Structures are given as structure tokens and as C-alpha cells.
Amino acid sequence: MSRSEPVEASNFIRNIVEKDVAAGKNDGQVVTRFPPEPNGYLHIGHAKSICLNFGTAGRYDGRCNLRFDDTNPARESEEYVEAIKDDVSWLGFEWSELRHASDYFDELYEFARELIRQDKAYVDSSTAEEVREMRGSLTEPGTPSPYRNRSVEENLDLFQRMKEGEFDDGEHILRAKIDMASGNINMRDPTLYRIRKVHHVRTGDKWSIYPMYDYTHCVSDAIEGITHSLCTLEFEDHRPLYDWVLDELKTPCHPQQIEFARLSLEYTMLSKRRIIQLVEDGHVHGWDDPRMPTIIGMRRRGYTPASLRDFCERIGITKNDAWIEMAVLETCIRDQLNKEAPRRMAVLDPIKVTITDLPEDHEQIFSFANHPQDDSAGTREVPFTREVFIDRDDFAEVPPPKYQRLVPGGEVRLRGSYVIKCEEIIKDDDGQVLELRCTHDPDTLGKKPEGRKVKGVIHWVSATHGIPAEVRLYNPLFTLPDPTKADSLAEAINPESEVVLSSCVVEPALQQASAEQHFQFERIGYFVADRRDHSAEKPVFNRTVTLRDTWAK
RNA sequence: UGGGCCGUCGCCAAGCGGUUAAGGCACCGGGUUUUGAUCCCGGCAUUCGGAGGUUCGAAUCCUCCCGGCCCAGCCA
Numbered sequence: 001m002s003r004s005e006p007v008e009a010s011n012f013i014r015n016i017v018e019k020d021v022a023a024g025k026n027d028g029q030v031v032t033r034f035p036p037e038p039n040g041y042l043h044i045g046h047a048k049s050i051c052l053n054f055g056t057a058g059r060y061d062g063r064c065n066l067r068f069d070d071t072n073p074a075r076e077s078e079e080y081v082e083a084i085k086d087d088v089s090w091l092g093f094e095w096s097e098l099r100h101a102s103d104y105f106d107e108l109y110e111f112a113r114e115l116i117r118q119d120k121a122y123v124d125s126s127t128a129e130e131v132r133e134m135r136g137s138l139t140e141p142g143t144p145s146p147y148r149n150r151s152v153e154e155n156l157d158l159f160q161r162m163k164e165g166e167f168d169d170g171e172h173i174l175r176a177k178i179d180m181a182s183g184n185i186n187m188r189d190p191t192l193y194r195i196r197k198v199h200h201v202r203t204g205d206k207w208s209i210y211p212m213y214d215y216t217h218c219v220s221d222a223i224e225g226i227t228h229s230l231c232t233l234e235f236e237d238h239r240p241l242y243d244w245v246l247d248e249l250k251t252p253c254h255p256q257q258i259e260f261a262r263l264s265l266e267y268t269m270l271s272k273r274r275i276i277q278l279v280e281d282g283h284v285h286g287w288d289d290p291r292m293p294t295i296i297g298m299r300r301r302g303y304t305p306a307s308l309r310d311f312c313e314r315i316g317i318t319k320n321d322a323w324i325e326m327a328v329l330e331t332c333i334r335d336q337l338n339k340e341a342p343r344r345m346a347v348l349d350p351i352k353v354t355i356t357d358l359p360e361d362h363e364q365i366f367s368f369a370n371h372p373q374d375d376s377a378g379t380r381e382v383p384f385t386r387e388v389f390i391d392r393d394d395f396a397e398v399p400p401p402k403y404q405r406l407v408p409g410g411e412v413r414l415r416g417s418y419v420i421k422c423e424e425i426i427k428d429d430d431g432q433v434l435e436l437r438c439t440h441d442p443d444t445l446g447k448k449p450e451g452r453k454v455k456g457v458i459h460w461v462s463a464t465h466g467i468p469a470e471v472r473l474y475n476p477l478f479t480l481p482d483p484t485k486a487d488s489l490a491e492a493i494n495p496e497s498e499v500v501l502s503s504c505v506v507e508p509a510l511q512q513a514s515a516e517q518h519f520q521f522e523r524i525g526y527f528v529a530d531r532r533d534h535s536a537e538k539p540v541f542n543r544t545v546t547l548r549d550t551w552a553k
Numbered sequence: 554u555g556g557g558c559c560g561u562c563g564c565c566a567a568g569c570g571g572u573u574a575a576g577g578c579a580c581c582g583g584g585u586u587u588u589g590a591u592c593c594c595g596g597c598a599u600u601c602g603g604a605g606g607u608u609c610g611a612a613u614c615c616u617c618c619c620g621g622c623c624c625a626g627c628c629a
Contacts, residue, residue, distance in 0.1 A: 010567070037629050072628060128627055135625055139555045142625090173627050183556035185625050194627035213629045234623055237557045261559085261622095272629090314577060316566050318559090321622055325564050328578055338591060345588095373591065404589065413587055448587085457587050522588045551589045 011317040013056065013258055017228055021060055026227040026253075030062030033226050034088065034095070035217070037069045038080035041287045041294045042087045044308070044329075045263040045270040051312035052260070053230055054093040063096035065224055070102050071216050073200040081201075083287075087295040092305045097224075101216050102202045104223055108211045109163065111219055111249050112174060112192060116155045120248050121192060122148055123158040124175045131173070134180075135188050141181035142188040148177065162195055165208035169195050174209075178244060186241050190214055218242040222251035229255040232262040233319060263315065264323045267476035268293045269483050283493050284477070288532075290542050291477040291497050301474060302518060302528030302544025307333040326476065330545050337518055337526040337544070342370040342377055345415065345459040346506040346521040346541070348471055350389035352435045352463060355420060358386040363464075368416050380509040384417050387463035389505050394458040395436060397425065402551070404456040406436070411449075412456040415522065419444040419454050459522050466505035469539040471527070473499040511536060523547065 021028050032053040036046065057064035066088055070076050088095065115121035124131065124147045136142035150158075162172055174193035182188055192215040197208050218241075221229045229242075236259045246254045263270060269278070270293055278284050278292070287294050290301035298308065311332040315324050355362075364384040371377035394405040394412075406412040411421045424437035441449055448454075477483075478492045486492035506521075513519070513529045513536075521527050525546040534540040 015569090035629095039629080069629065075628080124627095131627075132625075137555085137625060140625095141555085170627065175627095185556075187556095188625085191627055196627085210627095212627080217629085233558070235629090237624055239557090259558085266564090314565075316577095318566075320559060320565090322565060325578070328565070331578060334590090343588080372586090372588075402589090415587060417587090419587095444587095446587085454587090456589085459588075520588085520590085523590075524588090525590095547588075547590050549589070 012319070013052070013228070013230060013260060013317055014059070016256075016258060017056055017060060020227070020256075029225075029227060030057050030060040031064070031096075031225050031227045032057045032062065032230060033065040033067050033099075033221065033224060035067045035069045035101075035220075036084055037072070038076045038078075038084060039072075040080060040272045040276060041083055041296055043270055043272075043275060043293045043295065044265060044268070044298065044311075045293075046087075047091060047295060047308050048263045048312050048315070048317075049230070049232070050088060050091055050093060051309055052317055054095075055312075056228065056230070057096075062227075064093070065097045065099050065226075066095035067099040067101065067220065067224070069213065069217065069220075070100050070200070070202065071210050071213060072196075073198045073210065074196060076201065078201050083296065090299060090305055091295065091308060099220075099224060100202055101211075101220050102200060104216070104220055105203060105207060105211070107223065108216060108219055112211070112215075113156060113159065115176065115192070115248060116159060116174075117152055118248065119152055120177050121155070121174055122150050122177055123155050123162070123172050124148070124189075125158075125172050128170060131191075135185065136180070138185070142185075144180050145175070145189070148189070159193075162193070162209050163207070165197065167195055167208075169197055171195060176215075176241075176244070178241075184237050184240055186214070186238050187244070190241060214238055214241050215245060218245050218255070218257075219249070219251065221255040222246055222249075222253050225253055226255040227253075229257045231257060231259055233259045233321075234262075235259055259319065260317045261319050261321055264321070264482075265293065265329070266323055266326050266481040267478050267483070268326075269478070274484075274489065277489060278477075281489065283489065290472070290474050300528075300531055300542065302337075302526060302542055303333050304336055304518070307336045310336070323481070333526065333545050334548065337520065339374075341518045341520045341526055342380075343368075343372065343522050344380075344507055344510055344519045345382070345461055346469070346471070346504060346510070346524065346527070347389040347391050347459065347461045347466070348501050348504045348524065349392040350461075350503065350505050351392050351395060351433055353388050353390050353420070353460070354435060354437050355386050355388070355418075355440050356423070356437050357439045360386060362386045366416055382416065382507055382509065383462045383465040384414075385462045385464045388414065388460040389463050389466060390414075390436075390458055390460050392433070395422070395433065397433070405458055406456070411441075411452075411454045412458050413444070413454055414460045415457050417445065417460070418442065419449050457523075459524075461505045461507050463505075465508050467508060467511055467539065469504045469506045469510070469541060470533075471501045471504045471541050471543065472530070473501065473543045475499070506539065506541075510539060513539060513541075518544070520547075 034053045054064045175189045193209045288296040366382045367379045418440040420438040426435040477497045483492035515531045526544040527541040530540040
């Protein structure tokens, strides 16, 4: 292999799966699952897991299930399961089967009775407080519960009565009987079932006991024939328990749990708890606020499924606690939109330019390519008139060094049109520029000007044909690369994270824009018609990302 | 003197005893360009957290040390 050929980066999970497939383990099958708890909206960190699970299965012609880990009815809701399904589909993945942990409640209950019969589980009637005290600490072993040696018969009886609702929340729990002195606290007789007299969306009031994650997850994996159970690093020391349950239960298959590092993204918070807080405290407008790291928020911001998948591929899968720079994400969306987004002109902060040597009723229709490198994207018509708008920062009375735009007495190219020269500045009483009066060189349409160089090119919109629009600019939601380092959430919020511009003018072709359509506003950035607020009557565009800008601002 | 895990370029990340230590992002040049965009070309780790050791040969094996992350829910 020559060194110049790009090599597809592997990752340790791919290597393990590859080896297993080659060795014929699990009959060469690969079965994974994406197992969210339906207690919130998915975010970019989940996208990493989704791409890993669906991607790994897809790579080896395997299957990937979508499984809702709905074992805690107190905090889960149907709204979230629907949202999660939408997000996974939108990302471009199809689950092999849609399952719920609650589908297995009966089996789970029977397996638990089996553990009791084997004297591997017991009903503990201690209070939550007592259980915590008896668990010991990180450095001290725990002490056995006084209920640890209840007879199998008594445990079976109590467990059944727990199930039948005879007891109140907290009166008893079912615990695994493992090792109260284990260095791994998860092995100090972990809770398997707790009493929760809560209505469950799918099982209704059938159950008054609900199984815990550690017990449910491994059994669910085994029931579904999962071969590789991929989860994040914090579950590493749960793996001995995962294996213990499956070994004791002698399930027909024993999936391999493999852990990888969760995503950390600069200027972003990716913990469900904090994301909920952003919404509840009103720091953002909702779960789908374009500044949110949620899939639905990023979608509204203008990120595409392909760009998110590309991102997940680029960041890799390891066990390192890595912090990804925003630039990686931005590159992914720019890469895709550069190839696909039609170009348009939009003026965000308009100043009127009158081309004085053109007649009042001058009107010319230009045909502009929708894409400079892709003829198949076609063309659109752009009207040119005596009065146009340009962006305020494309004119400078006192230009900074290397400024290539319009200055008093200077020339600039109106993109796709003529070279104009600024002859006169009209200001209001406060010194604010109201209008620029310019002349044009009629011999510069599609031609370089004679005898001089005009370096700058600026975008514009006909003042008579342009249409008003609202444009929302988005910046990082937080001012700190790691916002959790701030004293409070409020303190970490970037006050400039959302800037709403309500008097923008965009070219007429944008009148046809439909919600969720992507564009490049030339020289500015990539924008998307807002999926909620945009309409032909009141166009609203969100800035997805700026264009790369190598000019020191 | 609890247990588990991680340290390869500014940020990611390949590498699995013999390579001039991949690639991407970022950055720095230079060229093309009616988007300061795109595109193209070039540069960017004598060194793999540190110190010892094993070996003809170590980022890869061993030992110790240093730094970082996770765990004491009847959450997931």
C-alpha cells in the first residue's frame, strides 16, 4: 500500500467485531442495538452511539435494534419515544426491530424467580438509607444485610407479593447476592427490582415492581440475540455484573459488552440533565432551538443527516476522554453544503446604493448559476436595477488594512454585474451612512475593467425587487469550551448566541424557498429556511454556519 | 494500602516487536478564482506522559513513577 493512499481508520470495536466475524463467533453474525431511555431528546452524543451501533451492524450485514430502555416509568414519556424514532430515522438508519425493555417484563420476572431459587437473590426489607450505609464506601467493604439469609421460600413469597402490589414503594427491594466486600461497588448485592406504584405507558398498572437497568439490560440483550453490546465508558465497572447475571441465568447467548468514550464537544453541554435545564430555565426556546446540541435542534439549525454521520466517522471511537473542537463539526456541514447548496444573494444589514448614471427605470435580468462548480444545478434569474442594497460592512469610510470592498472614491465589483465606483456618501444627522451614490462602468459586465485591477467583489440585492426576510444568526451557546466549569449555567450562556436580524433583504428567487431548504448566501454562510417559522409571506432563514473566513476580522 | 479505565503533533486518531510514526481538523505558505468561499500544490511529531528494563531491534513487551477520567441511585 502506498503511503499516499488514504487508509480507512479502524477503531478498536471494529477490530474486535472483525475478528469475531472472521473466527465465526456467533455464527459470524453481528447484532447490535441502540438502547435509549425515553426520558429526553437525543443529542449529538447519541448520534455517535447510533452511528456506531447501526454502522457496525451495517458493515457486517448484521442487524441493529432500536430498544427503549423503559424501566423507570416515573420519568419516561411517549413524547420522547416518538421524537427518538424520528431522530434515528432522520439520521438515515433503519432499525431491524423496535423493542422495549418492557416487552420482557414477564421473562425478567421469571428469571428473577430463578435467581431466588438458586439462592442468588433475596428480598431486602431495609430502608434505602440502611442499604446505603451497609454498602460501605469506596475504601471500606460493605456489611451484609440482616435479610441476606432469608429462605428461598420466603423470598419467593415476598417477591410475588411485591409484584402483586401488597407493599408500598421502598418497603422491599430484590437484591442479587454477590459480594458485599467486592472492590467493585456494583457487585455489593446490587438492586434488581424496586417497588414503584407508577403507571407505565406500555404495561399500564400491571406491575408494581420495575427491574433496574443492570439487571434488565443484559437480559434484554441476551433475549434479542445481541452479539456486541456497545455502551459508554461509565458502564465499564458494570460489566462484571452484566456478565454475572447472564452466567447465573445460563441464557442461551451471552453478548459481549464493549465500552467506548462518550462525546465531548467544545462549547457544548451533552448531559441530559443539563440539556433539560437549558429548556426549563428558558435559556433557549425549546428542545429544537437551533443552538441546542439535540438532533432536532441541529436539524433546525441546518445540519444534515450526512454531515452528522460524517462527523461521527471523523471523530472516531476510542476509550480516550477526547474533546472535539467545533471546527470539526463545522467542516462536516460546510463540506456537504458547499457541494449541494444552491447559491443566493442576501443582504443582512442593508445600505442603499444608487447608481446615478443609470436611468430611473433601468432593469436588467441576469442569469446566475446556482452553483459555481456544478452546471447541473441550473440557473436562476436575478434582476438588476438602479437602486440596490449592499451589506453595511462591505463599505468603509476609513478602511482597515487590506480591505477589499467599497471605499469612498473606490471601485468594487457587484457580483455578476458591473464594477461600480463610490462617488458620494449620504449620511443622517448622527453620521450614519444612509445611502451611497455610485456610478458604474458599463464595459465591465462579464469583463475585466480596462487598465486597472478591481479586486473586491460584493453581493447585492435589487432594492425594487428584493424581498424582506428575517435572518437568525447563531453563535456558540456557551462562552467556555467546557461550560460545566462555569459557576452557573446562566453564567456560561453566550448572550450573543442568537442574533435576530429582521430587516434583511434577499434576492427574489428566495421567494420560492421551502422550509428546510439549504442555501449558501454568497460571501456570508450557509443558511436554512426555518422548519417552523419560515413561509413565503414571511421568510425566515437560520444561519447554519459561516463560510470559512481567512481574512482577519 | 478500594475497584475499573485512559495517556501518540494545537484538537481528533491509525499503529498491535522491524514503517522515513497513516489520515482528518486546525494552522502556515503558494497557485487558480467575478464568493477574502471552493479547488489545487507544499509545509507541519528523529518522536509516542516520564524513567528504567527485555530485545539485534520497542509507540508497540515488562517494572516503577507522573497525569487524567469513572464508581458509594430503590437513575440509566
